[in-house]
Amino acid sequence: MTEAFDHIIIGAGSAGCVLANRLSEDAGSRVLLIEAGGEDRSWLFRMPLGFMMTAANPAYDWGYASEPDPKLGGRSLPLPRGRVLGGCSSVNGMIYMRGHASDYDGWRQMGCRGWGHDDVLPYFRRMESSWRGAGPYHGSDGPLAVSRVEGGHLLADRVRASVRAAGFAESDDLSGERQEGFSACEVTVDRRGRRASTARAYLRPALVRPNLTLWTRTQAIRLLIERGRAVGVELRGPDGLRQVRARREVILSGGAYNSPQLLMLSGIGPAEHLREHFIEPIVDAPGVGRNLSEHPLVYMSFAAREPATFLSALRIDRAARSVLRWALTGGGPFASQITSGVLMLRTRPELERPDIQLVFLPVRLDAKLWHPLSRNRQEHVLSVMVMQLHPESRGTVRLASADPFAKPVVDLDLLSTPGDFADIRGGIAAVRRIFAQPPLADLVRVELAPGADRQDDAALDVFIRDNLKITQHPAGTCRMGEDRDAVVDSELRVRGIEGLRVVDASIMPTVPGANINAAVIMVAEKAADMIRDR
CATH class of the missing domain: 3.30.410.40 (Cholesterol Oxidase; domain 2)
Structure with a gap:
């Protein structure tokens, strides 16, 4: 029999761990969290300076690289992405910054209702346990520890x-x-000198709940779509191929490379590009994989x-x-x-x-x-x-083939x-x-x-x-907005498909002017309220 959950979250990274915690707070909601990588058991994930040995480590990284760029002398740049519980929040440099207030006001001016600075500030405050204590800009009792270097x-x-x-x-x-x-500098490190990844700040406390299930080393390979609705996911894990059903919603939190890739593998994306790889389009969504922004x-x-x-x-x-x-x-x-x-x-x-x-x-x-x-x-x-902070250049994410295990084709098109x-x-x-x-x-x-x-x-x-290098802040490939080319609306629902949302950096219309891990966590906090109609 195919197992069923209320919510299926694909990706246990910076956003997925937050969603797993918040959605499983409702005891009547059964939540499944899927992660392609493994556990973050090594002590190097806890010691802040351990990132020098875990970042881009093949054991914890997807191993992506950009397309060779003639503007960079034909160089191909490594694209480190965490493939472990906590995702990039487990391997990044821990710098905590939000960006400028006008970054988020700009989102609202672009048609993203409810995403101005005044709208998102309460979620930044809610997620923080800041060394500064509670105040108009900071919180003191949130899951995420923020300390001062x-x-x-x-x-x-x-x-x-x-x-x-x-x-x-x-x-x-x-x-x-x-x-x-x-x-x-402010960093996501707790008072005991331990890295505060979302796996440790959000996921670990929630795993004691009987309504939250975690599957690691399990990769989503295709969304199951019936009559215009996402009803589940096809997965490959330690036990082979299987399908799970979603009674309410499927939520993609794979990040700016993996979320558009899975949408396209499932028939949601630029129709002509999908047909090149013998994928029958379900929704012609030309914005999927476009608008890639990096610092x-x-x-x-x-x-x-x-x-x-x-x-x-x-x-x-x-x-x-x-x-x-x-x-x-x-x-x-x-x-x-x-x-x-x-x-x-x-x-x-x-x-x-x-x-x-x-x-x-x-x-x-x-x-x-x-x-x-x-x-x-x-x-x-x-x-x-x-x-x-605010590059004008925009890149793309495209499929290399219909093989879900093939790496996506990433063209940064920098400079x-x-x-x-x-x-x-x-x-x-x-x-x-x-x-x-x-x-x-x-x-x-x-x-x-x-x-x-x-x-x-x-x-x-x-x-x-x-x-030239990149700061590992990819964003924008499933852009939020209310125009026809936007991939998701202001509630982060995928246009043209019911029961499907994207919650990660890919929804950002523009990349915030700072390290973006804090913004990704904020997006997930706000999305959790949207999903629960709060």
């Missing part, structure tokens, strides 16, 4: 002083009244005059003590992020909101554990992430407009302005990348093309 050992004071000397403002709270300026970035680096960076903490004996200290007390240098601070800035004064985010890292990007007797020690280097180059160049100029001020100017020996010899726009554009 204490940067005394991370050169935070020196960075802050140079930022101030360069003329940039500061902010006490980038999620509060002033959403621009320099601030200490592009480049890293700048500076050689230090003295051994003052976090590389000193990676001496093997010190690192071993730090792991032990974290395990016993939840404290020490491995119990949080290694970020000196974050600066949200406008590269042009006429802009209404920041267009660049700078993340200051007091360590080289390829830092390794080292032995004090080793002769081949790495040089001490300071790094800065220059991230463009497709002159404005994207200009924004990043403006961010590079801001970093140089900051590092020209003491005390950082006194600490730095030389600019390594792009290098002081690259000054004009043409030289910088070559550097950007050759070194």
